[in-house]
Amino acid sequence: MNAMSAALRLSTRPSRWRRPAANAVSTAALALAVLTPTTAHAAQAANCSSGALCLYSGQNFDGERLSLSSLNSSGTCISLVDHGWAGRVESAANTHSASAVLFPNDYCLGSPYRVDAGASVADLGAFVPLSAWVPGRTN
Known part of the structure; x- marks a missing residue:
């Protein structure tokens, strides 16, 4: 107790x-x-620029930060393996107006872990993302 x-x-x-x-x-x-x-x-988590999905190497938005955004209006899948972030993500913040999605496999495959628009996750727990789908820019 x-x-x-x-x-x-x-x-x-x-x-x-x-x-x-x-x-x-x-x-x-x-x-x-x-x-x-x-x-x-x-x-x-407020240090994440507007319209981005920010991934942090530490829990509670500590450590190194990787900011992801899409130039494609329909969104894009980003390999965390290709960017050297495989197994490093511990927390996430989504400052976009649409949901972003983390995936346990490369190329946005597997059971998704959604990070709602304007939301953050201080501890991803046992979930280890290897790719992320980032929503497109809204103009």
Whole structure:
């Protein structure tokens, strides 16, 4: 049991007359714990230029960055193997107005991992992308 769950469990066991105040405090603490990291990640992912899919070699948008965009209006598949990024991607940010897609195989094959428009993924977990489909430019 981690310290946070122990603290939350203890804070939900007050005497009957203190329950509303204790619940409000534990809810506020939980909201702060959830919102603070998300805000920090969003600020770090903000260094991705507009209309791009940015891939990072570290979790939480740390490490080296590879910015991908398409000159083709219909989008394009980009091999991460050809660019020396096979097995290096740990997080991603999509600043495009359309979804981008990561693939576990080269040439955009395999089960896709979608990164929605304007969204970011701080930790791809066990997913190892070898290619990415990047949406085309909108004019």
